[in-house]
Amino acid sequence: MNHATGYDRIRPLTVEFAKRLHAWLNKMTSREVSLADHESIPQLVHRLFQDARNERATDIHIDAEDGTLCIRLRIDGVLRDVALIPARHNAQFLGHIKALVDLDPTPLLRPASGGTLYELDEVNVNLRVTCTPTIRGEKMSVRLLDPRRVQYTLEELGLNHEQKEKIDRWLESMAGMVLVAGATGSGKTTSLYALLHQLKSLDCSVITIEDPVEYRVDGINQIQVHEARGITFSEAVRAMLRLDPDFLMVGEMRDRASAEAALAASSTGRVLLSSLHSRDAAGTVTTLRNLDIQDYEITAALELVISQRLVRRLCPDCKREGPAPAEDRGWLEALGVTAPTTSWVASGCNNCRHTGYHRRIGVFEIWYVDEEANGLIRRHSDEKSLRHAIRESGTKSLLEDGMDKAAAGVTSLAELRRVGSYGFGISHR
Ligand SMILES: [Zn+2]
Secondary structure: OHHHHOOHHHOOOOOHHHHHHHHHHHHHHHHOOOOOOOOHHHHHHHHHHHHHHHOOEEEEEEEEEOOEEEEEEEEOOEEEEEEEEEHHHHHHHHHHHHHHOOOOOOOOOOOEEEEEEEEEOOEEEEEEEEEEEEOOEEEEEEEEEOHHHHOOOHHHHOOOHHHHHHHHHHHHHOOOEEEEEEOOOOOHHHHHHHHHHHHHOOOOOEEEEEOOOOOOOOOOEEEEOEHHHOEOHHHHHHHHHHOOOOEEEEOOOOOHHHHHHHHHHHOOOOEEEEEEEOOOHHHHHHHHHHOOOOHHHHHHHEEEEEEEEEEEEEOOOOEEEEEOOHHHHHHHHHOOOOOOOEEEEEOOOOOOOOOOEEEEEEEEEEEEOOHHHHHHHHOOOOHHHHHHHHHHOOOOOHHHHHHHHHHOOOOOHHHHHHHHHHHOOOOOO
C-alpha cells in the first residue's frame, strides 16, 4: 500500500498523519473494510488538522490528481506533499471537511467557501475552507488561522536595531497613518498585531475593523465588516469613532471603500494602522493613488511604511558557513548586487525535517516619510523617483535587509534567490 498512500514521496516530512493513514489503509485493506467507516473519517481529518498545526502549516491543500487525492501542507511558505488518498475515498474525505464548515458535502458545481472555529489541542483555530471544481475533480484548500501566529512582539519579527528605532520613534509621537505593505502571505497581519499588542500595553483603547476578523485578540475591540447586514467599511468607521478610540486599525485597504474609510478616520486626528498590497515602500504611494487617494491626502496622513517579505530561517542545528554557491552569486550579480564570497548553507537534519530551514523571519524596509518625500508626493513624482529618494535617505531595501540576514547566517542566499527579484519588489525595467 506504499504506493496508495504515497508514503515514499513524503518521507522527508514524517508527519504523524501520513504514518497513521498508511497503517490505517493497510488495516482497512486487509479487513476489506471501506474508508466509509463512520468513526474513522472524522478521526483522520482531525489528525490531519492537528498535524498541520503541529508542523506550523498555514494551509492544507487537497487536490484531485489522476485517481488519487493528494494532500499537501504549506509550511514556512513552501508546499510539501504529505499523503495520497485513493480516489474512492475522495467524496467522504472532502465531504466531512465541507460539512464542518456548513458547505454542501456533495461535489460542488461552483466555487464555495466557509469557515468555522475548530478546537485543536484546546486552542480555537479559525478554519477557512475553499472548494473549487476543476477538470480533474474537486480542489480544496483549508487555511489554518492559528492565534499563536499573531502573538509576536515587535522584537521577534526580525527588525534590526535601526529599523526598530524608527518604529519606536513613531510610537513616541504616535500620529498619522502607519501602513504595513507587502504581498499576500508576507506576514503583514502578524506585524499589524505586533504593533497592536505594543499599543495595548500603553493602556490605550484600540478598535479594529476587519473583513473578516481572522484572529480574536483579548483587550481589543474588533468589528467585522458585514455588507449584507449593512455594516460597510464607512458605517463601521463611523461607529468606531463614536466609541472614542485612541487607535484604529483597518485590516486591509483593498478597495476604494476601505481606503476612503481609513483616510476618513485618520483625518479626525486618530492614529490609524492598516495594511495594503504593495511591492515595496515606494509602491504604497502608487497603490494609494490607484485607490483614488489624492496626493495631498497621502502627505497629510502617511507617517510610516513597514514594507516586508518573509524568508525561511536556516536551521540552527545543521547550518554552516562555506563558499557562496555560483548560482546564487550569478543571480545577485545579474541584479547589479555585489555578491559575497562566503555564505551559509544547511544540509538538513531531523530538527528541520531535512529541509535545512526552520521557521521564517521578516525582511523589512522601514520608511519614515520625511519632508523631502512629502514634497515629491505632492509634486506627483513617479514611484521610481520616490524609490530613489528613499534609498538616498539611507533606508535599506528589502533585498539589502535580506543580504544582511544572509551574511549573519539567519537565512541563505539560495533562499533569497527562491523568493526572487519579483518577491523583493525589484523591477527589471
Ligand atoms: Zn537542520
